[in-house]
Amino acid sequence: MLKVENVKKFYGKYCALDGLNLEIDEGALYGFVGPNGAGKTTAIKIMTGIMYPDEGTVMIDDMKAGTDNIRLKRRIGYVPDSFGVYSNLKVYEYMEFFASCYDINGLKARKRIDKLLKYVDLMDRSDFYVDALSRGMKQKLSLARALIHDPKILIMDEPTSGLDPRTRYEFKQIVGELSDGGKTIVISSHILSDISELCTDIGIIDQGSLVMSGRLMDVMKMVTAQNPIIISVASKITPTVKFLKSEKEVKSMAIKGNDIMINFEGNAKQEAELLKKLVAQNLPVRSFSREKGSLESIFMQLTGHGEERTLMSYEAGEESY
Secondary structure: OEEEEEEEEEEOOEEEEEEEEEEEOOOOEEEEEOOOOOOHHHHHHHHOOOOOOOEEEEEEOOEEOOOOHHHHHOOEEEEOOOOOOOOOOEHHHHHHHHHHHOOOOHHHHHHHHHHHHHHOOOHHHOOOEHHHOOHHHHHHHHHHHHOOOOOOEEEEEOOOOOOOHHHHHHHHHHHHHHHHOOOEEEEEOOOHHHHHHHOOEEEEEEOOEEEEEEEHHHHHHHHHHHOOEEEEEOOOHHHHHHHHHOOOOEEEEEEEOOEEEEEEOOOHHHHHHHHHHHHHOOOOEEEEEEOOOOHHHHHHHHHHHHHHHOOOOOOOOOEEO
């Protein structure tokens, strides 16, 4: 559906994108995340045809960006991170203007505009000046405008940034419905909770290159499998610690109350064996589980802060070994 191959982009001597490669399947809801300055917005602008790469190619439905831009842009809807200046237009006039840009006029335009304004809950604001709308309403209007020509791909740059909790929730509901309806959606965002709640797929960009990409569910499972094990005991904390120190796969541990968190470098079979040994030692194990993975822990690890996740769930004051 959308394929970015070895894309490079320079601003003078600064390399914003350094051989970016990513592929987004049809129907995916793709979360595109990275730290500030990682190249997200530059990549989004290249995907939408607003900007051209210095090297590499962008393919959309087997069409190369830059070869037939009019036909290509009819397949893309774009919601930018800033609304733009249309203070002299009313909401309905704003929608009519953008409909005409796609040769949608007359009764067809009115039906399409009415449908979209109702969909984003702005029909009662159709006679308001755009400048009088709140930030959340402007963002909903921007989404309605991006859908005016019924694009196959919807690309959004920080769509929920600066929205109040209720509007964020409503916006996410709309995005989820569009995805369920078959739209391919790309969301660039720094709000990781939104990405983890919404997206089916994820790509993490750092310093202009993709450092991880895949199905969100698979990525989360992989990270969980590498996370520390938390062992809770009813008593006998000292004998349990002594025993764990003797196990070669246990590389370090931290203790808080009757909970012991260990960095365990064994496989799934060795993990099961460790639990079996604990029980055989008559140590009163109440629970034994991997710390669940989170998008935040993946992000921190892959963008240069991996050491911060080791004791992420423990507060200052625990004993470490």
